[in-house]
Amino acid sequence: MTWSEIQPLLFQGFWDTLYMVGWSALIALAGGLPLGVLLVLTDKGGMLQNAPVNKVVGAVVNVGRSLPFIILLIALIPFTRFVVGQSVGSTAAIVPLAIGAIPFFARLVETAVREVDRGLVEAVQAMGGGTPTVVFKALLPQALPSLVAGLTTTVIVLIGYSAMAGTVGGGGLGSVAVQYGYQRFETSVMLATVVALIVIVTAVQIIGDAVVRLLAAGRGGAGGDGGASRRLARLGRGRTVAVAAAVVVPLALIGYGIGQGGEDKQTLRIAASPTPHAEILEYVQKHLAAKEGLKLDVRKFNDYVVPNTATESGEVDANFFQHKPYLDDFNKKQHTDIRPVVNVELEPLGLYSKKEQSLKDIGDGDTVAVPNDSTNEGRSLHLLAKHGLIELKPGAGQEATLGDIADTNGLKFKELEAAAVPRALDDVDAAVINGNYAVDADLNPAKDALVAEQAKGNPYANFLAVKDGKQHDPRIEKLAKLLNSQQVKKFIEHKYQGAIEPVFGSVGS
Amino acid sequence: MITTKDLTKVYRTRDREVTALDGVDLHVSEGEVFGVVGQSGAGKSSLIRCVNLLERPTSGTVSVAGQELTALAGSGKRAGKELRAARGRIGMVFQHFNLLSSRSVLGNVELPLEILGYSGQERTRKARELLDLVGLADKAKAHPAQLSGGQKQRVGIARALAGDPKVLLSDEATSALDPETTRSVLQLLRDLKEQLGLTVLLITHEMDVVKAVCDSAALMKNGRITESGTVPELLATPGSELARELFPVGGVPSAPGRTVVDVTFHGATTTEPVISKLSRTYEVDISILGAAMDTVAGKQVGRMRIELPGSFEDNVVPIGFLREQGLTVDVAAVAAAARDDENTDAARGTAGLAKEGAK
Numbered sequence: 087m088t089w090s091e092i093q094p095l096l097f098q099g100f101w102d103t104l105y106m107v108g109w110s111a112l113i114a115l116a117g118g119l120p121l122g123v124l125l126v127l128t129d130k131g132g133m134l135q136n137a138p139v140n141k142v143v144g145a146v147v148n149v150g151r152s153l154p155f156i157i158l159l160i161a162l163i164p165f166t167r168f169v170v171g172q173s174v175g176s177t178a179a180i181v182p183l184a185i186g187a188i189p190f191f192a193r194l195v196e197t198a199v200r201e202v203d204r205g206l207v208e209a210v211q212a213m214g215g216g217t218p219t220v221v222f223k224a225l226l227p228q229a230l231p232s233l234v235a236g237l238t239t240t241v242i243v244l245i246g247y248s249a250m251a252g253t254v255g256g257g258g259l260g261s262v263a264v265q266y267g268y269q270r271f272e273t274s275v276m277l278a279t280v281v282a283l284i285v286i287v288t289a290v291q292i293i294g295d296a297v298v299r300l301l302a303a304g305r306g307g308a309g310g311d312g313g314a315s316r317r318l319a320r321l322g323r324g325r326t327v328a329v330a331a332a333v334v335v336p337l338a339l340i341g342y343g344i345g346q347g348g349e350d351k352q353t354l355r356i357a358a359s360p361t362p363h364a365e366i367l368e369y370v371q372k373h374l375a376a377k378e379g380l381k382l383d384v385r386k387f388n389d390y391v392v393p394n395t396a397t398e399s400g401e402v403d404a405n406f407f408q409h410k411p412y413l414d415d416f417n418k419k420q421h422t423d424i425r426p427v428v429n430v431e432l433e434p435l436g437l438y439s440k441k442e443q444s445l446k447d448i449g450d451g452d453t454v455a456v457p458n459d460s461t462n463e464g465r466s467l468h469l470l471a472k473h474g475l476i477e478l479k480p481g482a483g484q485e486a487t488l489g490d491i492a493d494t495n496g497l498k499f500k501e502l503e504a505a506a507v508p509r510a511l512d513d514v515d516a517a518v519i520n521g522n523y524a525v526d527a528d529l530n531p532a533k534d535a536l537v538a539e540q541a542k543g544n545p546y547a548n549f550l551a552v553k554d555g556k557q558h559d560p561r562i563e564k565l566a567k568l569l570n571s572q573q574v575k576k577f578i579e580h581k582y583q584g585a586i587e588p589v590f591g592s593v594g595s
Numbered sequence: 596m597i598t599t600k601d602l603t604k605v606y607r608t609r610d611r612e613v614t615a616l617d618g619v620d621l622h623v624s625e626g627e628v629f630g631v632v633g634q635s636g637a638g639k640s641s642l643i644r645c646v647n648l649l650e651r652p653t654s655g656t657v658s659v660a661g662q663e664l665t666a667l668a669g670s671g672k673r674a675g676k677e678l679r680a681a682r683g684r685i686g687m688v689f690q691h692f693n694l695l696s697s698r699s700v701l702g703n704v705e706l707p708l709e710i711l712g713y714s715g716q717e718r719t720r721k722a723r724e725l726l727d728l729v730g731l732a733d734k735a736k737a738h739p740a741q742l743s744g745g746q747k748q749r750v751g752i753a754r755a756l757a758g759d760p761k762v763l764l765s766d767e768a769t770s771a772l773d774p775e776t777t778r779s780v781l782q783l784l785r786d787l788k789e790q791l792g793l794t795v796l797l798i799t800h801e802m803d804v805v806k807a808v809c810d811s812a813a814l815m816k817n818g819r820i821t822e823s824g825t826v827p828e829l830l831a832t833p834g835s836e837l838a839r840e841l842f843p844v845g846g847v848p849s850a851p852g853r854t855v856v857d858v859t860f861h862g863a864t865t866t867e868p869v870i871s872k873l874s875r876t877y878e879v880d881i882s883i884l885g886a887a888m889d890t891v892a893g894k895q896v897g898r899m900r901i902e903l904p905g906s907f908e909d910n911v912v913p914i915g916f917l918r919e920q921g922l923t924v925d926v927a928a929v930a931a932a933a934r935d936d937e938n939t940d941a942a943r944g945t946a947g948l949a950k951e952g953a954k
Contacts (some may be wrong), residue, residue, distance in 0.1 A: 203693070205689060205693040208649055211649055211682070214707070216673075227697035
């Protein structure tokens with residue numbers, strides 16, 4: 087990609103990251119500060135010593151800290167929808183980010199407050215001060231430099247967490263790096279985003295350190311020389327600047343966030359996987375939609391669950407990323423009513439090898455990598471079985487697993503995340519790779535695959551899907567028509583060179 | 596002004612109990628400076644913290660200025676409103692000053708005034724007055740980190756006086772200071788006591804502090820008060836450990852078969868030529884082995900270790916004469932037979948002192 091293509095990605099990613107991190111850091115501050123103080127106060131020997139409260143708060147904080155962020159992100163979806171009214175997008179990502187950061191920051195607050203000399207607490211108590219006085223006049227002001235340092239650390243951790251926001255369509259630099267760099271092998275984009283992230287993290291650290299230094303210096307070093315008062319006055323100004331910055335920056339972010347809201351009701355919102363679905367939709371959006379009076383808002387997701395739940399809840403109007411077996415399974419397990427509208431394309435699964443030239447060279451003792459998710463793995467095993475590499479047990483369904491193999495013919499298997507399979511190609515004898523990932527890895531299904539799935543009658547064609555009842559929305563009908571147009575057919579054939587095949591028409595049951 | 600009755604404090608840990616205070620009865624009269632001395636671990640710190648209930652006594656009562664504080668304390672660990680109000684009327688200064696580094700000197704003195712509910716302007720005016728009182732008016736804008744130890748303690752004192760207290764508690768206030776600074780801080784305490792009519796309860800492990808400022812003193816050992824009284828009373832008490840600690844006199848007999856006597860002068864006797872009278876009256880040769888002279892609570896007080904020829908039995912009459920003159924006389928338990936041991940002890944003592952000095 088060229089710089090002019092990368093630049094808008096970076097810019098949007100940068101703002102999304104700032105927006106998500108800024109808000110979640112503010113919420114973490116508001117939530118973590120009281121929790122941390124409470125942990126100190128209720129601890130043994132504390133002013134509000136209360137073992138049950140201390141244990142419960144401590145346990146909640148520990149649970150919050152031990153959950154992997156990606157789990158939290160998914161687990162909180164219903165809660166997120168309840169709080170911000172949607173479960174996808176940057177705003178929705180703020181909820182899990184903040185909830186992940188609150189316990190983290192709370193522990194840092196606890197440590198910072200604990201460091202305050204107990205003698206100061208005693209002094210305030212001896213003056214007749216109660217617990218609130220001790221907290222607000224002694225503990226927090228004394229711990230302020232450590233608290234700022236803790237907040238800096240929290241913001242940096244949040245920047246790291248926000249890379250996973252792509253799962254719920256939150257965008258941000260991290261998800262740009264994953265989408266383009268990892269999944270699409272756009273090394274230049276990955277490098278650019280990584281550099282941008284390094285710059286942001288470094289800047290945050292420098293600002294945080296500077297504020298800490300200013301606060302510490304405002305308390306006067308040892309020894310007051312002649313220029314002490316002048317120096318103090320200058321430092322006092324510095325502190326004002328620091329505080330002003332601490333107020334203005336989040337406000338600016340909030341302002342930005344409000345500016346992001348508000349969208350046209352007529353715009354059709356579609357959730358899609360970045361490649362090729364979002365690219366096809368973007369082609370339609372750019373070249374065809376305007377003539378039909380259709381406005382599209384294409385939202386990219388790295389995840390296969392959220393686009394469906396968002397469609398079910400009405401946060402998006404349609405999605406385009408899945409095939410029939412996956413949707414049937416999803417509808418059954420999640421009790422959703424999502425219906426296919428029209429087939430668009432097939433990403434044929436292919437068997438690739440860098441070591442062997444043809445199918446018959448693969449046999450006893452060779453290792454084959456297959457995707458590890460239920461549909462892709464079943465699909466891979468069926469492909470291998472069809473070509474005689476393995477034998478499946480009778481009745482093995484579309485979600486066959488390694489356990490359904492009757493005879494491996496001496497093959498060994500390695501199960502990997504679908505997107506990671508192409509990367510493993512050098513380490514195994516052969517690998518079953520999804521069409522889209524194969525293209526991203528510069529493999530051409532038409533030329534490079536030892537064998538590939540047939541387009542005709544293939545149940546794995548990807549389609550446009552909507553919540554039941556929306557099939558006849560005129561906007562959906564227009565989009566369906568455009569997706570099955572000659573222009574799109576040409577676009578797919580030209581762009582993907584056989585890696586992805588246009589498969590149009592209604593979806594078979 | 597401060598009275599404790601049968602005060603006990605027991606610290607319970609999971610597997611043992613430590614008794615820090617074991618039935619302490621203390622009485623501090625209005626307007627006096629009362630020093631509690633004792634080694635670390637004797638319970639001094641627990642005692643002073645029980646007076647304003649920073650530590651809750653296990654049993655016993657504490658009254659300050661006619662108010663029984665132990666009755667104000669609620670059942671929980673938190674201090675109720677009344678107790679907090681009472682604490683506001685008791686000043687306290689600490690060994691490590693306990694100033695907030697996040698506030699300026701003025702801000703530190705304003706803190707108790709904020710708690711007492713003074714308005715902004717009133718607060719600043721009063722805090723400046725207090726700083727003026729301790730001689731730090733020019734340091735109002737400085738931060739504690741820019742002050743010397745003595746200046747910090749002056750801020751601590753100014754802060755303790757914010758609530759116009761009648762009672763000031765001093766927890767080893769000079770223990771972190773050098774001797775010169777200690778003297779000036781003690782002088783300030785003494786002056787403030789006179790000026791404001793304060794009653795001061797201080798705890799210390801330094802006898803010099805008692806000598807310099809205290810009207811009364813008590814000795815604490817293992818959570819109990821073993822001696823207590825005004826300084827003159829203590830000095831007049833034969834065998835008083837406090838008196839001996841206050842005015843240590845050294846010296847060992849020059850030869851076996853002699854009697855060593857410690858004589859304490861106080862009151863009018865200090866100006867009488869008692870020793871030369873004794874020498875002339877009984878024609879005895881008196882050697883002075885050691886002596887110490889000081890001013891305590893504005894009065895000259897001294898102790899002297901003298902040596903009389905012959906055994907104790909030979910000297911009953913001269914010793915009786917000294918007692919008649921109004922002196923406190925203790926026959927020192929140093930016999931010439933023990934001389935070698937004494938020497939070793941003295942040598943050890945000197946080595947110890949040298950080490951102290953090296954610190």
